[in-house]
Amino acid sequence: MIDPTVPRWRMTRAAMRWFDAAAGAIMAALVLIVLWGVFTRFVLSAASWWTEESARLLLIWLTMLGGAAAWARAEHLGVDYFAQKLHPDAQRLVALTVELFVIAFAASVLVYGGVVLVAETLRMGQTTAALEVPMGLVYLAVPLGGAGIVLFSLERAIAAWRGPLDHHDDDTAPRAV
Amino acid sequence: MEPSTLILVASFLLLLVLGAPIVVALGVSALLALAAMAEAPACYTVAQRMSTGIASFPLLAIPFFVLAGAIMGEGGMARRLVRFASAIVGRRPGGLAYVSTITCMLFGAISGSATAAVSSVGGMLIPEMVRKGYSRPYSVAVTTTAATTGLVIPPSNIMIVYALVAGGVSVAALFVAGIVPGVIIGVAIMIASRLTCPPEAEDPSGAADGPAGSPLVRVAGALALLGVCLFLAVYSGLLSSSVAAILSGVGLLVVLGLAAGRELLQAAPSLLLVVIVLGGILRGSFSPTEASAIAVAYALVLTIGVYREIKPADLPRLCVRSASTSAVIFLLIGASQAMSWVMTNQAIPQAVSDAMLGLSDNPAVVLLSINLLLLFVGTFMDMTPAVLIFTPIFLPVAVELGLDPVHFGVMMIVNLCIGLCTPPVGTCLFVGCGVGQTSIAQVVRPMLPFFLAMLAALAAIAFVPELTMWLPHAMGLVESPG
Numbered sequence: 099m100i101d102p103t104v105p106r107w108r109m110t111r112a113a114m115r116w117f118d119a120a121a122g123a124i125m126a127a128l129v130l131i132v133l134w135g136v137f138t139r140f141v142l143s144a145a146s147w148w149t150e151e152s153a154r155l156l157l158i159w160l161t162m163l164g165g166a167a168a169w170a171r172a173e174h175l176g177v178d179y180f181a182q183k184l185h186p187d188a189q190r191l192v193a194l195t196v197e198l199f200v201i202a203f204a205a206s207v208l209v210y211g212g213v214v215l216v217a218e219t220l221r222m223g224q225t226t227a228a229l230e231v232p233m234g235l236v237y238l239a240v241p242l243g244g245a246g247i248v249l250f251s252l253e254r255a256i257a258a259w260r261g262p263l264d265h266h267d268d269d270t271a272p273r274a275v
Numbered sequence: 276m277e278p279s280t281l282i283l284v285a286s287f288l289l290l291l292v293l294g295a296p297i298v299v300a301l302g303v304s305a306l307l308a309l310a311a312m313a314e315a316p317a318c319y320t321v322a323q324r325m326s327t328g329i330a331s332f333p334l335l336a337i338p339f340f341v342l343a344g345a346i347m348g349e350g351g352m353a354r355r356l357v358r359f360a361s362a363i364v365g366r367r368p369g370g371l372a373y374v375s376t377i378t379c380m381l382f383g384a385i386s387g388s389a390t391a392a393v394s395s396v397g398g399m400l401i402p403e404m405v406r407k408g409y410s411r412p413y414s415v416a417v418t419t420t421a422a423t424t425g426l427v428i429p430p431s432n433i434m435i436v437y438a439l440v441a442g443g444v445s446v447a448a449l450f451v452a453g454i455v456p457g458v459i460i461g462v463a464i465m466i467a468s469r470l471t472c473p474p475e476a477e478d479p480s481g482a483a484d485g486p487a488g489s490p491l492v493r494v495a496g497a498l499a500l501l502g503v504c505l506f507l508a509v510y511s512g513l514l515s516s517s518v519a520a521i522l523s524g525v526g527l528l529v530v531l532g533l534a535a536g537r538e539l540l541q542a543a544p545s546l547l548l549v550v551i552v553l554g555g556i557l558r559g560s561f562s563p564t565e566a567s568a569i570a571v572a573y574a575l576v577l578t579i580g581v582y583r584e585i586k587p588a589d590l591p592r593l594c595v596r597s598a599s600t601s602a603v604i605f606l607l608i609g610a611s612q613a614m615s616w617v618m619t620n621q622a623i624p625q626a627v628s629d630a631m632l633g634l635s636d637n638p639a640v641v642l643l644s645i646n647l648l649l650l651f652v653g654t655f656m657d658m659t660p661a662v663l664i665f666t667p668i669f670l671p672v673a674v675e676l677g678l679d680p681v682h683f684g685v686m687m688i689v690n691l692c693i694g695l696c697t698p699p700v701g702t703c704l705f706v707g708c709g710v711g712q713t714s715i716a717q718v719v720r721p722m723l724p725f726f727l728a729m730l731a732a733l734a735a736i737a738f739v740p741e742l743t744m745w746l747p748h749a750m751g752l753v754e755s756p757g
Contacts, residue, residue, distance in 0.1 A: 118595045118598075118599070119595070121595065121598035121599065121602060122591055122594035122595035122598050123594075124598065125338060125342065125594040125595075125597060125598040125601075126590075126591075126594050128335065128338065128339075129339065129342070129568055129571050129572070132335065132339070132564060132565060132568035133568050133569070133571075133572055135565070136561065136565045136568065136569065150332055153332065153335055154330045154331065154332050154335070155330055157329055157330055157331070157334065157335060157338075157605065158326050158329055158330050160338065160598055160601065160602060160605070161329050161601075161602050161605035161606055161609065162326075162602075163602075164598040164599050164601065164602030164605075165602040165603065165605070165606040167595075167598075167599055167602070168599045168600075168602050168603050171599070173599060173600075173603055174296035174297070174298055174603055174606070175296065175297050175298075175603065175607070175657045175659070175660055176291075176294050176295055176296045176297055176300075177291050177292070177294060177297070177655050177656060177700060178294040178700075179294075179655050179699040179700050180292050180293075180294065181292075181293060181294035182294075192293050192294065193294075195293060196290075196293050196294060196295045196296075196299075199290060199293075199295055199299055199303060200295065200296065200299050202303075203299045203302050203303050203306070206306070206318050207302055207306060207318050207321045207322050207325070208322060210318050211316075211318035211319045211320075211321060211322030211323075212322050214316065214318065214319045214322070215319055215322050215323055215326070218319070237322075237326060239326075240322055240325075240326055
């Protein structure tokens with residue numbers, strides 16, 4: 099039995115660690131940025147001009163990188179009630195289908211759509227209002243996180259192809275008897 | 276129905292039933308519908324809608340509240356709140372069930388997460404309840420249902436999500452509007468626990484470690500008296516409402532301090548977090564996002580410097596965990612922003628609204644059918660995706676019926692709270708059964724009275740708008756109905 103909530107390949111484990119580390123660092127940075135904004139407004143009485151925009155845009159990075167890490171642990175919400183009623187062999191087939199949909203979505207929208215988004219905004223020379231950072235760099239998080247999601251789902255798809263999955267490894271979700 | 280609408284609905288439902296992550300179900304159906312409409316580059320549009328939908332400063336409050344809640348949760352807050360609640364309730368039959376409910380309300384308010392409340396408070400109190408003669412399933416049922424009150428009592432992340440999708444609803448108004456309904460649910464659960472408390476539980480002759488006697492009645496009486504006096508004073512024009520607010524805060528402190536002085540002192544720093552956040556937002560000093568960042572700083576100072584239960588070395592782990600939790604919420608928000616953009620393009624909310632208003636001329640019937648539908652959705656869908664998906668569809672109907680968006684939001688959240696505790700899929704139920712080491716099948720029976728209590732509270736909140744709207748009106752956060 100393979101637990102789908104733990105990446106097993108060396109590559110996926112490393113990728114998950116990197117995504118986690120980056121998302122955690124962004125989280126800490128966001129706290130400091132917003133607190134600095136509060137500090138400048140209340141104590142220095144001159145609101146900082148860059149904090150709000152950078153915090154807003156870093157949120158995209160937090161979402162895409164943290165979202166990819168969460169994908170490695172299969173933390174994303176879904177309705178698995180019906181699939182669990184199926185025969186184990188059918189469950190494998192459904193799991194495989196779902197992962198293929200995930201890969202198709204992440205590859206087409208996040209990776210391909212994201213690359214187009216980056217390329218378009220870079221080509222038009224669009225920059226952010228306050229910091230004047232190219233918008234293309236901001237959107238770079240989308241294909242990066244998307245690539246991570248493709249990778250993690252690929253591993254799960256191969257696992258589902260090879261053998262039965264163990265969905266009930268965690269004790270927080272006991273099976274209804 | 277247009278073919279693209281059909282594709283949107285069918286592909287979404289199919290993926291949902293297959294158990295795909297809801298983010299993917301939303302994204303794929305939006306993508307397919309766009310492609311069917313031959314709207315030029317579909318992949319690019321969805322990617323753009325998703326990322327711009329996330330980059331919003333008000334939403335930034337969500338990861339901060341998650342982080343502050345995680346820090347407080349690990350920092351020994353649950354233990355202090357349990358002691359505080361026990362001191363107020365004292366030794367009385369069924370007392371631990373009250374303690375559990377009150378602690379869950381306070382903990383949920385501070386941490387903003389119902390599952391964190393179940394696992395922290397339940398982890399401490401369920402073994403204690405079992406030791407005192409409550410059955411395991413009963414203890415799990417009380418804690419699980421009580422934990423959902425934290426989503427209604429401010430500050431609450433789900434309200435920030437609702438404010439975003441509802442568009443132009445003030446987070447401050449929602450926060451204030453949730454206070455009374457949250458207390459109503461808590462009281463309803465306490466009444467249900469009193470009525471169904473197993474007689475063998477908490478034999479008063481047994482050795483109990485709380486203080487003897489029960490200050491609960493005195494506390495409740497004193498607070499009620501205080502409330503009536505202040506209400507009359509404001510009503511007759513003797514006091515302005517801001518003076519009354521300060522007086523009621525001072526009165527609350529005095530009454531609680533007399534009942535449980537030492538425990539109040541220990542729990543007060545945790546409770547102060549809520550006061551700082553709400554006070555700052557209501558006075559207009561901070562935006563909710565700034566308040567949430569201050570909450571993180573406050574939680575750090577308190578747990579590292581004062582309680583000394585968190586070490587700086589724990590922080591990277593807490594940051595990573597909160598980032599992951601928030602990213603799950605944000606991807607959902609992004610995907611549903613893409614989805615609702617497509618839906619609006621095809622006038623789906625308008626069509627649903629017309630259909631629902633065509634059901635009956637009686638607003639009560641329409642409101643009831645919305646609630647029944649949401650209850651059904653809640654049994655198998657988690658709260659955040661349900662709010663994200665159904666707010667754009669049902670809010671226009673509610674507004675057409677004359678409901679205030681603030682009232683509708685609170686009602687919807689209360690409704691979906693019930694779904695968090697119901698099988699087949701209930702996040703709180705799963706966590707509760709996990710920490711209580713029991714099975715869902717065993718919890719369902721003792722859970723029934725608590726479901727009824729929550730349903731009664733929901734009915735009151737849905738059909739008596741004043742319960743929700745009175746406080747935000749009184750504080751001038753929403754315009755009075757014309």
